[in-house]
Amino acid sequence: MTLAAQRRSFGSMAEPSSRGEVLIVGGGVAALETLMALHDIAPAAVRVTLVAVEPDFVYRPMSVAEPFGLGEARRYPLRRVVDDFGAALVQAGVAAVDAPARRIMLRSGDTIAYDTLVLAPGARMLPAFDDVLTFGGPGSAAAMRTLLGELEAGSTRRLAFVVPTVAGWALPLYELALLTARYAEQRGLERQLVLVTPEPRPLAVFGDRASATVAEMLAAAGVEFVGESQVEPVEGAVRLLPGGRTVAADRLVALPLLRGPQLEGVPSEPGFGFIPVDPHGRVDGLDGVYAAGDATNFPVKQGGLATQQADAVAEHVAARHGARLDPAPFRPVLRGMLFTGGPDRYLRAGDDAVAAQPLWWPPTKIAGRYLAPYVYEREPAAEPGPAPEGFVDLEVPLEPAQAAPVGR
Numbered sequence: 001m002t003l004a005a006q007r008r009s010f011g012s013m014a015e016p017s018s019r020g021e022v023l024i025v026g027g028g029v030a031a032l033e034t035l036m037a038l039h040d041i042a043p044a045a046v047r048v049t050l051v052a053v054e055p056d057f058v059y060r061p062m063s064v065a066e067p068f069g070l071g072e073a074r075r076y077p078l079r080r081v082v083d084d085f086g087a088a089l090v091q092a093g094v095a096a097v098d099a100p101a102r103r104i105m106l107r108s109g110d111t112i113a114y115d116t117l118v119l120a121p122g123a124r125m126l127p128a129f130d131d132v133l134t135f136g137g138p139g140s141a142a143a144m145r146t147l148l149g150e151l152e153a154g155s156t157r158r159l160a161f162v163v164p165t166v167a168g169w170a171l172p173l174y175e176l177a178l179l180t181a182r183y184a185e186q187r188g189l190e191r192q193l194v195l196v197t198p199e200p201r202p203l204a205v206f207g208d209r210a211s212a213t214v215a216e217m218l219a220a221a222g223v224e225f226v227g228e229s230q231v232e233p234v235e236g237a238v239r240l241l242p243g244g245r246t247v248a249a250d251r252l253v254a255l256p257l258l259r260g261p262q263l264e265g266v267p268s269e270p271g272f273g274f275i276p277v278d279p280h281g282r283v284d285g286l287d288g289v290y291a292a293g294d295a296t297n298f299p300v301k302q303g304g305l306a307t308q309q310a311d312a313v314a315e316h317v318a319a320r321h322g323a324r325l326d327p328a329p330f331r332p333v334l335r336g337m338l339f340t341g342g343p344d345r346y347l348r349a350g351d352d353a354v355a356a357q358p359l360w361w362p363p364t365k366i367a368g369r370y371l372a373p374y375v376y377e378r379e380p381a382a383e384p385g386p387a388p389e390g391f392v393d394l395e396v397p398l399e400p401a402q403a404a405p406v407g408r
Helices: 003-008 029-041 060-064 078-084 140-153 171-187 208-221 304-319 371-376
Strands: 020-025 046-052 057-060 076-077 089-091 094-097 103-106 112-115 116-119 125-126 158-162 192-196 225-227 230-234 239-240 246-248 251-254 257-259 290-292 335-338 345-348 353-355
Touching: 003 353, 029 046, 029 078, 029 171, 046 078, 057 078, 057 116, 060 078, 060 257, 076 251, 078 089, 078 257, 112 239, 116 304, 140 171, 140 251, 158 171, 171 192, 171 208, 171 225, 171 251, 208 225, 208 345, 208 353, 290 371
Parallel strands: 020 046, 020 116, 046 089, 116 290, 158 192, 158 251, 192 225
Antiparallel strands: 057 076, 094 103, 103 112, 125 257, 230 239, 239 246, 335 345, 345 353
């Protein structure tokens, strides 16, 4: 479908309208949460268009379960999502932003005008090392299944799971290590597993109690934890830095390095290229331009936090276009569901909570106010209705002490 045809599907942008034209760039967590939030709080104030390269939203947190047959990263057609929320979709890639002219340039050469722009394209993922299994992008679940086959065949038995940097989101690698240990134990496979990370303690960002719980789980599973370290791959091993200790490893499984989107016309921080934003998601120096999610300079790149950023952006955008509300800034509350191969663990930073039962409702991997119910209601085994007694619904804000900011 041509760009003109896509735009005709929701009406000509030249038609008179009292509603502001809001473009959201991206098809991931932050983009969809922004779209859903605007539909809820400002349906009469804005008209939303989603601009995305891919045709589907992929629920990526579940990709760690796929190699072990414990779940799947489900796909949700973006066309269906925008229809559900009264928005429009332009399937295209964005090359640049011309903020003074209030328009974006597509890779095709076409342009689209806007009143307000929300950038949520996500981060670029780069391999941290050559010739290792980088888990996070397309095809990584299949590659992990192949590695499990090698473990079962006996051609591989020493695995190193590596977190290459503190910026990002380390929890999926802990899941891979614990699930691999469980997989090997159930089959009686010989293995030697080590997890290496720059973090001082396991998942230290969640607090002391949660960290101690995860440390016990790693030890019980036979996964050696090595903190405050980085690695240098060498033949048949990894060298730990600093110190120089060598750990035997037939294969490495690493998380990717994350970098900013590098959009022409959009400021970026030196080195990593992330977009600098204020607590309302406003991009430094660009009037009418916001950003949310992994593309921004908030150091923890996690779906639940991306939805919270998106909610803050949506409120400020809504107020900008006349909605009667007092927009709240981004106040991060970090929640994480940890797959272990046994009972899942639910973690929450700020109040150092850890439990075998959900600490929020719906009990999804991405704890977002709008996206979580949307995804949960479409799960085959979803339990309809309100949160059970004792659960904290995502609509209910935590006390200030529980909503402590997540530091770098």
